[in-house]
Amino acid sequence: MAFFLQNLINALQWGSFYALIALGYSMVYSVLMLFNFAHGDIFMTGSYIGFFVASGLIALSATGTVAMPGWLILLLTILISMFLTSFVGIAVERIGYRPLRGAPRASAAITGLMIGIILETGNLALLGASRKKFPDLIETQTFTFAGVSVTNTKIMIVAVSLALMLALHLFIQRTKWGMAVRAMAYDFFVVPLMGVSINTIAVLTFAIGSALAAAAGILFGVAYPILDPYMGILFGWKAFVAAILGGRGSVLGAALAGFLLGFIEIFVAIIFPSTVRDLIAYSIILLILTFRPHGFFGEAYSAQLRL
Amino acid sequence: MMPLLQVENMTHFFGGLRAVHDYNLSIEKGEVRGLIGPNGAGKTTIFNLITGVYKPSEGKLALDGASIVGLQPHQIASMGIGRTFQNLRLWRHMTVLEHVRLGRYSKITYGLVGAFLGTPQRHREEAEIEAHAMRLMKLTHTDRFANTVVTNLPYGVQRRVELARALATEPKILFLDEPTAGMNPEELIDMMNIVREVHKELGMAIFLIEHRMKVVMDLCERIQTLVFGEVIAEGAPEEIRNNPQVIDAYLGKEVEA
Numbered sequence: 001m002a003f004f005l006q007n008l009i010n011a012l013q014w015g016s017f018y019a020l021i022a023l024g025y026s027m028v029y030s031v032l033m034l035f036n037f038a039h040g041d042i043f044m045t046g047s048y049i050g051f052f053v054a055s056g057l058i059a060l061s062a063t064g065t066v067a068m069p070g071w072l073i074l075l076l077t078i079l080i081s082m083f084l085t086s087f088v089g090i091a092v093e094r095i096g097y098r099p100l101r102g103a104p105r106a107s108a109a110i111t112g113l114m115i116g117i118i119l120e121t122g123n124l125a126l127l128g129a130s131r132k133k134f135p136d137l138i139e140t141q142t143f144t145f146a147g148v149s150v151t152n153t154k155i156m157i158v159a160v161s162l163a164l165m166l167a168l169h170l171f172i173q174r175t176k177w178g179m180a181v182r183a184m185a186y187d188f189f190v191v192p193l194m195g196v197s198i199n200t201i202a203v204l205t206f207a208i209g210s211a212l213a214a215a216a217g218i219l220f221g222v223a224y225p226i227l228d229p230y231m232g233i234l235f236g237w238k239a240f241v242a243a244i245l246g247g248r249g250s251v252l253g254a255a256l257a258g259f260l261l262g263f264i265e266i267f268v269a270i271i272f273p274s275t276v277r278d279l280i281a282y283s284i285i286l287l288i289l290t291f292r293p294h295g296f297f298g299e300a301y302s303a304q305l306r307l
Numbered sequence: 308m309m310p311l312l313q314v315e316n317m318t319h320f321f322g323g324l325r326a327v328h329d330y331n332l333s334i335e336k337g338e339v340r341g342l343i344g345p346n347g348a349g350k351t352t353i354f355n356l357i358t359g360v361y362k363p364s365e366g367k368l369a370l371d372g373a374s375i376v377g378l379q380p381h382q383i384a385s386m387g388i389g390r391t392f393q394n395l396r397l398w399r400h401m402t403v404l405e406h407v408r409l410g411r412y413s414k415i416t417y418g419l420v421g422a423f424l425g426t427p428q429r430h431r432e433e434a435e436i437e438a439h440a441m442r443l444m445k446l447t448h449t450d451r452f453a454n455t456v457v458t459n460l461p462y463g464v465q466r467r468v469e470l471a472r473a474l475a476t477e478p479k480i481l482f483l484d485e486p487t488a489g490m491n492p493e494e495l496i497d498m499m500n501i502v503r504e505v506h507k508e509l510g511m512a513i514f515l516i517e518h519r520m521k522v523v524m525d526l527c528e529r530i531q532t533l534v535f536g537e538v539i540a541e542g543a544p545e546e547i548r549n550n551p552q553v554i555d556a557y558l559g560k561e562v563e564a
Contacts, residue, residue: 167423175422176415179401183409186398192380193358193390195413195476 002147007266013154013223015262016161020216021239022246022254023168024089024209030185030249031205034105037112038092039213040236041119044229046085046214047134047221048123053077053084054135054218074137078160078218082211089210090203098199116236123229131228134221157219164215165255168208172251177204185249245285247298257296261285309372311336311512312357312388312480317366319356319536326352327536330366334480339506339513341527343520343547345556349536350516351393354482358390359383371479385413389478391469393485393516397457403468404453407440410475440475446508447471447501463494467501474505480512481505487522495522502526524548532556 021043028036036042054077061068068076096111141152172178180196181204192198220235221227242261246253264284269277289295314332318325327349334340342350356363359380368375375383384390389410398406415436421429444450447467452460457468466486473481486502487495499522506513517523523530524544532540532553540550547553 170423171419175419176409176412179405179409180412182401183398186400187396189360190392190396190398193360193384194410194472195381195384196409197379197381 005148007270008263009148009150009154009158011263011266012158012259013262014266015259016158017216017220017235017258018239018242018261019255019258020161020164020212020219021235022242022258023165023251024213025240025243026246026249026251026254027181027205027209029243030251031181031188032097032101032202033188033249034097034108035112035240035243036092036097036206036209037109037236037240038096038115038119039112039209040232040234040239041116042085042088042092042210042232043213043217043220043235043239044123044227044232045088045119045217046081046210047217047227047231048127048132049084049088049214050077050081050218050221051132051134051227053080054137058135058137070137070139074156074218074222077137078215081214081218085214085217086207086211089206089213092210093203093206098202116233120229120232127229131226134218134225134227136225137222153222157223160215160219164212168212168251171208177201181205241282241285245288245295247295250295250297253295253297310334311338311371312514313367313369314357315367317353317356317363317368319352319361319366320364325536327356327363330536330538332531334512334514336479337506337510337512338529339527340515341523341530341544342514342516342533343518343523343530343553344533348533350533351484352536353533354390354484354514354516357383358388358482381413384476387477387479388482389473389476389480390482391466391473391484391486393488395462395465395469397465397468397472399458400456402454402456403444403449403460403471404440406457406468406472407443407475408436410472411436411439411477414477440471443471443474446505447474448497463490463497466490466494466498470501470505474509478511480514483513483515485516485518487517487519495519499525520548 021039024039024042025035028034054073057068057073057076060066061073092115096115097108100108100111138153138156143150143152172181180191180201184191184198184201191201238261239258242257243254245260246255246257264281265277268281268284272280310333312332312334314330317327317330319327330353342353344350352361355361357368359375359378359382362377370383370386370388373386375386415432417426417429417432420426441450441453444453447470449464449467449471452464457465460468470483470486483502487498490498502513503526515523515527527544529542530544530547531538532547532550534556539552539556540547542550
C-alpha cells in the first residue's frame with residue numbers, strides 16, 4: 001500500500017506537467033480548431049524565461065536591497081514568467097497563425113512545427129549549446145508518513161498545478177471571455193455575430209495556454225533542474241497526446257488525461273525496465289484511443305458544424 | 308429622414324458566380340420587412356453580406372448613417388444588427404441563460420478582478436444582465452428552460468432561444484433567417500405570435516427571410532422578392548401576392564392550353 005501511494009504521488013507530480021501543457025493545446029484547439037504544434041517549445045521557452053527571472057531575482061536578493069526568501073522568489077518567478085511567456089504565445093498567434101486564418105488546416109500545422117524549430121534553434125543561437133541549471137530556490141525537505149515519503153517540492157508542484165487549473169476553470173465558467181471560449185468550441189461561426197471579437201478570444205487563449213506552459217516549465221525546472229533547448233519536443237508531443245486522449249477541445253479532459261498519462265508512465269516503469277517505459281505506456285494509450293477515438297470527453301465533431 | 312439601414316447597389320461575386328446583383332434596400336426604424344425568393348436566390352447571402360460575414364464586391368452599406376462596409380462581424384453586431392440562422396446554430400451543452408448572457412457580451416464591462424472577487428460592480432451588472440435576460444426569455448417563452456442545456460430542448464424552443472440570444476445584443480434591427488423553417492403548425496403559430504410580441508415590446512426593425520408565404524404576408528409591411536440574386540419585385544404583401552413575375556418565379560409559368 002505504501003509502495004502504491006508512493007508512486008501515486010510521483011505520478012501526480014509527473015502528470016501535473018502534462019496536464020498544464022495539455023490545457024494549452026486544448027484551449028487553442030477548442031477556439032480555433034488548430035493544434036499549436038509550437039506549444040511544447042513554448043513550454044521550453046517558459047522554462048528558460050523562468051531561469052532568467054529566477055537568476056535575476058536571486059541576484060537582486062543577494063545585493064540585500066530586497067532580501068527575499070526562496071519561496072517568495074519562486075512564487076514571483078512563476079508569476080512574472082507566466083506573464084512574460086504569455087506574450088510569446090501572443091506573438092506566435094499574431095505572426096504565425098493569424099495570417100493563416102481561413103487557410104487549409106495543414107498550413108497551420110506546418111507553421112506550428114516551424115515556429116517550434118525557430119524557438120529551439122533561436123534559443124541555441126542566443127544561449128549556446130550548454131545546458132542551463134535551474135537554480136535551487138527552496139531547500140528540499142522530506143516528510144515521511146507511514147512509510148510514504150513526500151518532498152515539499154512535490155507537494156508544492158502538485159498544489160500549484162491544481163491551483164492554476166482551478167483558476168482556469170473559474171475563468172472559463174465565470175468570465176465573459178470564458179463563456180465566449182466555450183461558445184466558440186461549439187459553434188465558431190455564430191460567436192462574432194453576437195458581438196464577440198474572435199481575434200480577442202484567440203489572443204486570450206494563446207496567452208493563457210502559454211502562461212500555463214510557462215508554469216509547467218518552471219515547476220519542471222524545480223523538479224528536474226536541467227534545461228536544454230530541445231526539452232519541449234518530447235514533452236510537447238506527450239502533452240499533445242494527453243489533449244487528444246482527453247477529448248479535443250475539452251479542458252477538463254485535457255487535465256484528467258494529463259494526470260492519467262503520468263500514472264500510466266510511472267506505473268509502467270515500476271513493472272518494466274525504464275527503457276521500454278514509453279513504448280509500453282503509449283501502446284496502452286493507442287489501445288485506449290482505438291476504443292475511444294474521440295477521447296474521454298470529446299465529441300464527434302462534424303465538419304459542417306464549423307461552416 | 309435617414310433610414311436606419313441603407314444598402315445601395317450591392318453586388319457580390321463568389322469566384323465567377325454573381326450571387327447578388329445591384330441590390331438596394333432601405334429600412335426605417337421599427338419597420339418589418341420581408342425577403343422572399345426561391346431556394347438559392349441569394350437571400351442568406353444578403354444577410355451574410357450585411358452582417359459582415361462576407362465583404363461585398365461592390366456597394367454601399369450604412370447603419371444609422373455610418374458606413375459598415377469592411378467592418379468585422381463583431382463590430383457590426385455591436386453596432387446594432389442582431390441575427391438568427393436558417394439552421395439552428397446554438398452552442399450545445401450551454402444553458403439557455405448562458406446563450407442569452409453571451410448575447411450581451413459587448414455590454415459586460417467588469418473585468419477579471421470583478422469576475423474572480425465579486426466586486427460590487429460585478430454584482431450590479433450581473434443583476435442587470437440577469438433581469439434583462441429574464442425579460443427576453445419571458446418574451447420568447449423560454450424562461451421556463453433558463454437553466455436547461457439547449458440540446459435537451461424541443462426544436463421549436465431551440466429556435467426561440469436563438470431569437471432570445473439575438474435580442475440580447477440589443478439590435479436596432481433584427482435579421483431573422485427563416486424563423487419558422489422546419490416547424491410544425493403549432494410551433495409556427497407560436498413563433499409568429501412571439502415575433503409580433505417582440506416587435507411590439509421592443510420596437511426594433513425586423514428584416515425577415517421566409518419561405519412560407521403566410522408568415523411573410525402576415526408579418527411584413529413591405530416585401531422584396533429575390534430571384535437569381537436580383538430583386539424582381541418590391542411592395543406591400545397584396546402587390547407581391549398578385550405580381551405575375553413573383554407567381555412565375557414561385558409556381559412556374561402558366562402554360563397556355
